[in-house]
Amino acid sequence: MSQPTPALAPLPRVSRRVGAIAESATLAVDARAKALKAAGRPVIGFGAGEPDFPTPPEIVEAAVRAAQDPANHRYTPTAGLPVLREAVAAKTQRDSGYAVDPATVLVTNGGKQAVFQAFATLLDPGDEVLLPTPAWTTYPEAIRLAGGVPVEVFAGPEQGYVVTVEQLEAARTPRTKVLLLNSPSNPTGAVLTPAATEAIGRWALEAGIWVVTDEIYEHLTYDDAVFTPVLRAVPDLADRTVVLNGVAKTYAMTGWRVGWLVGPQDVVKAATNLQSHLTSNVSNVAQRAAVQALTGDLTAVAAMREAFDRRRRTMVAMLSEIDGVEVPVPQGAFYAYPSVAGVLGRTVRGRTVRTSAELAEVVLDEAEVAVVPGEAFGPSGYLRLSYALGDEDLVEGVGRVQRLLAEAR
Known part of the structure; x- marks a missing residue:
């Protein structure tokens, strides 16, 4: 009597190639901030690299006309x-x-x-x-x-x-x-x-x-x-x-x-x-x-750049006031990337932070501010904060981080 064929080892459900891909850290932080905000928490998000301005109206109008043209269907x-x-x-x-x-x-x-x-x-x-x-x-x-x-x-x-x-x-x-x-x-x-x-x-x-x-x-x-x-x-x-x-x-x-x-x-x-x-x-x-x-012309672009520049200077000035934070002045885009090495190893509200990922968690949990840790972009020890958000939210958000880290010991 023949023996049954041994069961083959199950093949992985997801390919190794795709399974090895990490989720976008910036989008993950943004999604968590939005979820917390939707749940009623007053979270301010510095995670996403996304201008807070609406698309200029002449561009939107061109899209409306295009949608009405059967050639674009x-x-x-x-x-x-x-x-x-x-x-x-x-x-x-x-x-x-x-x-x-x-x-x-x-x-x-x-x-x-x-x-x-x-x-x-x-x-x-x-x-x-x-x-x-x-x-x-x-x-x-x-x-x-x-x-x-x-x-x-x-x-x-x-x-x-x-x-x-x-x-x-x-x-x-x-x-x-x-x-x-x-x-x-x-x-x-x-x-x-x-x-x-x-x-x-x-x-x-x-x-x-x-x-x-x-x-x-x-x-x-x-x-x-x-x-x-x-x-x-x-x-x-x-x-x-x-x-x-x-x-x-x-x-x-x-x-x-x-x-x-x-x-x-x-x-x-x-x-x-x-x-x-x-x-x-x-x-x-x-x-x-x-x-x-x-x-089109670049008038709207110039106005947005002026706003980003104003917010950049505000953010750098406020972050520079935090003990243990070093902020090289960004010259482009709309991000600040401070070193927080001087904060690591300290205790914040009973939690000792050893990495920038841990620090980002504490900042979100305790100050309700979402930032992206340096581990998403390279070595630990840094945070990325986008200044592509409204002036009032920017001041309030960085102010919360200032007050929280003032407690670090």
């Missing part, structure tokens, strides 16, 4: 509406100072899709990506999902959160294929100087590696800081550079989900093929709104 080219790809090219010439062929533009569902598709198109398993940190929480996850290996290169507050060519060279190996740049930076607000941008770009050119540059905060700089596109600083990099951008931060359009990538034609073609199976075209209504944003 159908599929359109995967790479984007030709009129939007042309607008991206014209905007790049206007704002960045170099020419772009509309055929090398791919319109994506927000900046995150552009990030993932850039790495998915460039990386083979085991390829390394130099990732200056602190860095946005999505970058390493997108790199890993694409089969790559993020190699963190840390620059602390003593360097203004800006890595050096020497650090990058020390981290480079025969497996290094890509360098990720993000200036102005999320989470630190650091902005590469023109000289630093050129030095890093020339190093990448000589090293023969690719550059993926995320320029979504290009219009948000303060004081004497200026945004320097790497392809304007080092034009010879064009054949090995992918530029990422979108309308979310500049035009208060986070929910519209329109981003793009620009790069060499073969890379853009491959990324477009990927998108054709992934999502097809971006919503036509959102694309038409983006056309209005990119072809």
Whole structure:
């Protein structure tokens, strides 16, 4: 009599590749803050990187007109509406100072899709990506999902959160294929100087590696800081550079989900093929709104930047009054990234905080203020606070943190 076949070991329900992805820490903090607020707690959230302004009315009106046009009720080219790809090219010439062929533009569902598709198109398993940190929480996850290996290169507050060519060279190996740049930076607000941008770009050119540059905060700089596109600083990099951008931060359009990538034609073609199976075209209504944003003037953008600048100065001044907190002045984006190393090890309302993650929990539980711990972006010992919220909430929220940490012993 034959023996029954032994039961096979059950296969995992979720793939190892996807199961290893961590939840977006910034969105998780924002979701928890909103849930607590909905439950009646007066939580103030500094977690999400989202302008508190409404999308400018002329952009909304363009979307309304688009929704009423049957031409926008159908599929359109995967790479984007030709009129939007042309607008991206014209905007790049206007704002960045170099020419772009509309055929090398791919319109994506927000900046995150552009990030993932850039790495998915460039990386083979085991390829390394130099990732200056602190860095946005999505970058390493997108790199890993694409089969790559993020190699963190840390620059602390003593360097203004800006890595050096020497650090990058020390981290480079025969497996290094890509360098990720993000200036102005999320989470630190650091902005590469023109000289630093050129030095890093020339190093990448000589090293023969690719550059993926995320320029979504290009219009948000303060004081004497200026945004320097790497392809304007080092034009010879064009054949090995992918530029990422979108309308979310500049035009208060986070929910519209329109981003793009620009790069060499073969890379853009491959990324477009990927998108054709992934999502097809971006919503036509959102694309038409983006056309209005990119072809209109920057009056609303200037007004938002002025408000962010005012809030930036208020936040830095208030955080600097807290014992044990060091606050490099952010020069771009809308984030402060203070070091809280001087607070760690102290006891706050009976709880000893040893990491910035523990500190963020105490701040939420005891002060009802949501912040993102440094562990989301690199080493422990830091907090990220967005100043893209109303002035009154900002003052009240940071004031709560001041009063809570004044009790630290």
